[in-house]
Amino acid sequence: MIRVVDLHKSFGKQQVLRGVNLEFVTGKITTIVGTSGCGKTVLLKHLNALLLPDRGEILIDGVDITKLNQRELYEIRGRFGVLFQGAALLDSMTIFDNVAFPLREKTDLNETEIKKKVDERIEQVGLEGMGYKFPAELSGGMRKRAGLARALVTDPQIVLFDEPTTGLDPILAASIHQLIARTQRTFGFTGVVVSHTIPQVFDISDYVAILANGVIAEAKPSNEFRASKNPIVQQFIRGETEGPIQVL
Amino acid sequence: MLFFFGQIGSFTLRQLSEMGRIFLFLLSAFALAFRPPAKLRLIVYHLKTIGVDSLSVVLLSGFFTGMVMGFQGYYSLRKFNAESWLGSAAALSLLRELGPVLAAFMVTGRTGSAMAAELGTMRATEQIDALYSMAIHPVKYLVSPRIIASLIAMPLLTAIFDVVGIFGAYLIGVGLLGVSSGSYFAGMENSVVFQDVFSGFVKSVSFGLIITWVCCYKGFNAPPMATGVSRATTESVVLSFVLVLVWDYFLTSIML
Numbered sequence: 001m002i003r004v005v006d007l008h009k010s011f012g013k014q015q016v017l018r019g020v021n022l023e024f025v026t027g028k029i030t031t032i033v034g035t036s037g038c039g040k041t042v043l044l045k046h047l048n049a050l051l052l053p054d055r056g057e058i059l060i061d062g063v064d065i066t067k068l069n070q071r072e073l074y075e076i077r078g079r080f081g082v083l084f085q086g087a088a089l090l091d092s093m094t095i096f097d098n099v100a101f102p103l104r105e106k107t108d109l110n111e112t113e114i115k116k117k118v119d120e121r122i123e124q125v126g127l128e129g130m131g132y133k134f135p136a137e138l139s140g141g142m143r144k145r146a147g148l149a150r151a152l153v154t155d156p157q158i159v160l161f162d163e164p165t166t167g168l169d170p171i172l173a174a175s176i177h178q179l180i181a182r183t184q185r186t187f188g189f190t191g192v193v194v195s196h197t198i199p200q201v202f203d204i205s206d207y208v209a210i211l212a213n214g215v216i217a218e219a220k221p222s223n224e225f226r227a228s229k230n231p232i233v234q235q236f237i238r239g240e241t242e243g244p245i246q247v248l
Numbered sequence: 249m250l251f252f253f254g255q256i257g258s259f260t261l262r263q264l265s266e267m268g269r270i271f272l273f274l275l276s277a278f279a280l281a282f283r284p285p286a287k288l289r290l291i292v293y294h295l296k297t298i299g300v301d302s303l304s305v306v307l308l309s310g311f312f313t314g315m316v317m318g319f320q321g322y323y324s325l326r327k328f329n330a331e332s333w334l335g336s337a338a339a340l341s342l343l344r345e346l347g348p349v350l351a352a353f354m355v356t357g358r359t360g361s362a363m364a365a366e367l368g369t370m371r372a373t374e375q376i377d378a379l380y381s382m383a384i385h386p387v388k389y390l391v392s393p394r395i396i397a398s399l400i401a402m403p404l405l406t407a408i409f410d411v412v413g414i415f416g417a418y419l420i421g422v423g424l425l426g427v428s429s430g431s432y433f434a435g436m437e438n439s440v441v442f443q444d445v446f447s448g449f450v451k452s453v454s455f456g457l458i459i460t461w462v463c464c465y466k467g468f469n470a471p472p473m474a475t476g477v478s479r480a481t482t483e484s485v486v487l488s489f490v491l492v493l494v495w496d497y498f499l500t501s502i503m504l
Contacts, residue, residue, distance in 0.1 A: 050377055077383040088378035090370075102382045105389075160381075 007056035018214030081156035087147030096131030299401030314416025335432035367467030368477035402456025
């Protein structure tokens with residue numbers, strides 16, 4: 001279980017998070033939605049301590065990771081897989097080497113075992129036969145798939161997805177959503193998805209939370225979220241410029 | 249008036265904190281370099297990018313620097329009827345000063361700028377965040393091997409620069425302007441002592457450290473956007489040049 005308690009974060013004079021409280025249920029997918037620039041990625045980067053809060057707690061199985069030292073933080077990060085917005089593949093390596101990278105760096109597996117595992121993950125994301133290519137030779141959708149393969153190769157307990165479908169056409173976006181749902185069922189990880197691709201993202205989510213004006217305005221099971229009477233939720237779902245969400 | 253002093257104070261504090269960050273960056277790179285597992289494959293790879301890939305530009309610049317020294321040295325020494333000291337003048341200038349400094353400039357332009365641009369792009373495209381998220385320390389993976397490789401490569405490149413430069417001066421002085429070959433090498437043998445070679449070695453090692461340290465720091469902390477990467481690259485080259493010259497002054501004054 002991940003629990004975020006009263007999380008505050010500012011960059012200079014800009015207050016991005018103003019007291020976020022949220023729980024992520026183990027083994028389920030929770031999606032955080034919200035307008036562009038509202039702080040979703042900032043919140044996501046706090047979950048594996050890529051950013052540290054000004055105030056507040058992030059509890060993972062009861063341990064407040066904001067109080068850990070560097071070595072303990074690295075151990076905690078080993079439990080996470082992350083799919084970054086632009087996939088963040090290391091562009092000097094092939095897709096195979098990218099996916100193999102965390103195994104080579106962080107495990108004692110030999111090359112035969114690594115090859116078996118990497119080939120398996122590459123096949124699971126539908127990139128079989130592409131392992132020899134470099135990231136620059138792949139389309140945006142393929143890069144996201146490769147990023148997902150890398151995020152899953154260490155069998156993480158928690159996987160963070162930062163805008164996994166941004167910049168993709170609706171068909172590719174749907175295929176990435178299906179891939180996330182399928183891999184979550186296969187591996188049973190706790191998924192945290194940051195997205196503003198609605199309503200498609202509701203179909204893969206067990207829970208949905210909306211971040212607006214620096215706080216979580218609503219967090220509910222996916223089917224209840226759509227029917228919420230909360231004016232913030234309704235403004236976001238309908239895409240209205242007038243309403244409680246401040247549009248810059 | 250109060251505002252004026254406030255601005256000066258704020259500027260000074262910013263500069264001091266930046267200096268603190270730069271030193272901490274170097275300390276962590278060194279500390280992580282000695283923490284297992286050793287990144288031997290990466291060190292060898294960066295020996296290639298810093299050393300082998302800079303070889304052609306170092307050879308070319310060393311050769312032409314030597315040839316210019318042949319002309320200039322001959323022109324100056326002829327006024328005192330001391331042309332036979334050309335070998336000594338060329339060797340001492342190259343070993344003590346020109347070799348380390350110009351080789352450092354070549355490596356800064358050829359490799360230092362590329363380091364800053366590469367790390368800056370990795371920052372902008374979240375590749376550095378990806379390393380953190382995979383529980384891999386990016387300083388250990390990206391910076392420490394580069395620093396170790398530059399400490400090895402820079403003295404070797406400087407030695408090559410010196411040898412090629414001395415050969416260039418020989419070609420001009422002996423081959424073109426008629427200085428006797430025997431006096432060229434005899435002058436060099438009589439005047440060059442171990443201290444001259446050693447001071448060039450110390451300079452080249454410290455310049456290698458300065459270049460990699462500055463360029464990696466600037467790239468690593470580049471603002472995550474295109475202009476941020478270009479600014480980091482420019483700043484890394486300019487700052488490396490300036491620091492090499494400033495440090496050269498201090499080392500020369502100590503080791504002369």
